[in-house]
Amino acid sequence: xxTMDRAREACEKYLPGLAGELRDVPLAAxxxxxxxxxxxxxxxxxxxxxxxxxxxxxxxxxxxAVRVGRALGAVSPSLGVAxxxxxxxxxxxxxxxxSEDASGLEWMLIEAIARDRLLVASGFAEGRTGxxxxxxxxxxxxxxxxxxxxxxxxxxxxxxxxxxxxxGVALPAADGQGGxxxxxxxxxxxxxxxxxKQFWGAPFLAGAESDEIRLEDVHVxxxxxxxxxxxxxxxxxxxxTVGFVWFELLVTSAxxxxxARLAEAAVAAGRGSATDRAALVTxxxxxAGLAENVARQVDAGPVGNDELAASxxxxxxxxxxxxxxxxRAAEVLGGMAFASSPDIGSLLAVSRALAFHPPxxxxxxxxxxxxxxxxxxxxx
Numbered sequence: 001x002x003t004m005d006r007a008r009e010a011c012e013k014y015l016p017g018l019a020g021e022l023r024d025v026p027l028a029a030x031x032x033x034x035x036x037x038x039x040x041x042x043x044x045x046x047x048x049x050x051x052x053x054x055x056x057x058x059x060x061x062x063x064x065a066v067r068v069g070r071a072l073g074a075v076s077p078s079l080g081v082a083x084x085x086x087x088x089x090x091x092x093x094x095x096x097x098x099s100e101d102a103s104g105l106e107w108m109l110i111e112a113i114a115r116d117r118l119l120v121a122s123g124f125a126e127g128r129t130g131x132x133x134x135x136x137x138x139x140x141x142x143x144x145x146x147x148x149x150x151x152x153x154x155x156x157x158x159x160x161x162x163x164x165x166x167x168g169v170a171l172p173a174a175d176g177q178g179g180x181x182x183x184x185x186x187x188x189x190x191x192x193x194x195x196x197k198q199f200w201g202a203p204f205l206a207g208a209e210s211d212e213i214r215l216e217d218v219h220v221x222x223x224x225x226x227x228x229x230x231x232x233x234x235x236x237x238x239x240x241t242v243g244f245v246w247f248e249l250l251v252t253s254a255x256x257x258x259x260a261r262l263a264e265a266a267v268a269a270g271r272g273s274a275t276d277r278a279a280l281v282t283x284x285x286x287x288a289g290l291a292e293n294v295a296r297q298v299d300a301g302p303v304g305n306d307e308l309a310a311s312x313x314x315x316x317x318x319x320x321x322x323x324x325x326x327x328r329a330a331e332v333l334g335g336m337a338f339a340s341s342p343d344i345g346s347l348l349a350v351s352r353a354l355a356f357h358p359p360x361x362x363x364x365x366x367x368x369x370x371x372x373x374x375x376x377x378x379x380x
C-alpha cells in the first residue's frame with residue numbers, strides 16, 4: 001500500500017533502524033506488558049520527534065508525524081498509542097514555548113526531552129463515563145513554594161516507562177474569588193508520593209502501559225505548574241486547541257497503522273476477490289488521507305477552531321472506516337486464519353479502541369453542528 005510505504009519511509013528517516021529492529025518480534029511479545037517496543041523507540045530518538053531541531057529534536061512536521069505514527073501503529077499498536085500520548089504532550093509543550101505565556105522553563109524542558117530521550121506520560125482526560133476532556137478529579141492545593149497534588153489517573157499510558165507526567169489538575173482560581181481553573185502539572189516520575197498500580201486487564205494494547213498512577217501529596221514547584229487561561233470544564237484556549245488537534249491526529253494515525261497491518265496481511269494472502277482486496281486498500285488509503293489532510297492544515301498554520309473541527313471530523317470518519325476495514329480483512333483471511341493466529345483477533349479488537357478516546361462522538365456532535373453554523377467550537 002502506497003500510504004504505508006510513505007509511512008515507513010518517514011519512520012526510517014526520523015527513527016532510523018526502529019522498524020527493522022522490531023520487524024521480526026512477534027506481535028504478541030510487542031503487545032505484552034514490558035515488551036521491547038518502548039525501549040527501542042527511546043533508543044531510536046523517538047522522544048524528540050516533534051521537538052524543533054533548534055532544541056536538538058527531529059523537527060518533524062505534522063504530516064511526517066502522522067506518517068511515523070501510522071508506521072509505529074503497524075509495527076505495534078501498543079507502541080503506536082504510547083508514542084501518540086508522548087508526542088501529544090510534547091507538541092503541547094512546544095506550542096507553549098512559542099507562545100507569549102512561556103515562562104522560559106519550557107524550552108529547557110523540551111531540550112532535555114530531546115537530549116536525554118525522556119518519555120512523557122499524558123494524564124489529562126479521565127477514564128470515567130460522561131467526564132469531559134477538561135474535567136479533572138486530580139486536585140492541587142497551594143503550599144509554600146508550589147502545590148500539593150492529589151488524585152488518580154487511570155488509564156495512563158507509559159505508567160512504568162515515563163520520565164515525566166503531564167497531568168491536568170483542578171486549581172483554585174487565581175483571582176481568589178472562588179471557582180476552579182485548569183492547571184497542567186509537570187511531575188517528574190521519581191517524585192515522592194507517586195505510586196503505580198496495575199489497571200489494564202485487556203489482552204490487547206497492554207504494551208502501552210496504560211495502568212493507574214496515584215498521586216498522594218506530590219509536591220509540584222510553582223514553576224512546574226502551568227495555568228492555561230481557561231476555567232475548568234469550559235471552552236479551550238489557544239494552546240489547548242493546538243494540543244487537542246495534535247492528539248486527534250496522532251491517535252487516529254496510530255490506529256490506522258494497526259488496521260493497515262491487518263489489511264496488508266489480507267491483501268498479501270491473495271484470498272477473496274480483487275474487489276474485496278481493493279476495498280481494503282481503498283479504506284486504508286482513505287483513512288490515512290483524512291488525517292494527512294488535517295496535518296497539512298496544521299503545518300500551514302495557524303491552528304484554531306476550524307482545524308480542531310477538521311481533526312474531529314476526520315477522527316470520527318476514520319473511526320468508522322477502521323472498523324469496516326478490519327472486519328473485511330478478517331473475513332478475507334477466513335475462519336481458519338482467525339482460529340490459528342492470535343494476531344487477527346488482537347488487531348480486530350484494536351480496531352474498535354479509537355472510539356474510547358476522548359472526546360466521544362456524542363459529546364462532540366452538537367458542537368460540530370453549531371460550528372458548522374459559525375459558532376465557536378466548544379468541546380467537552
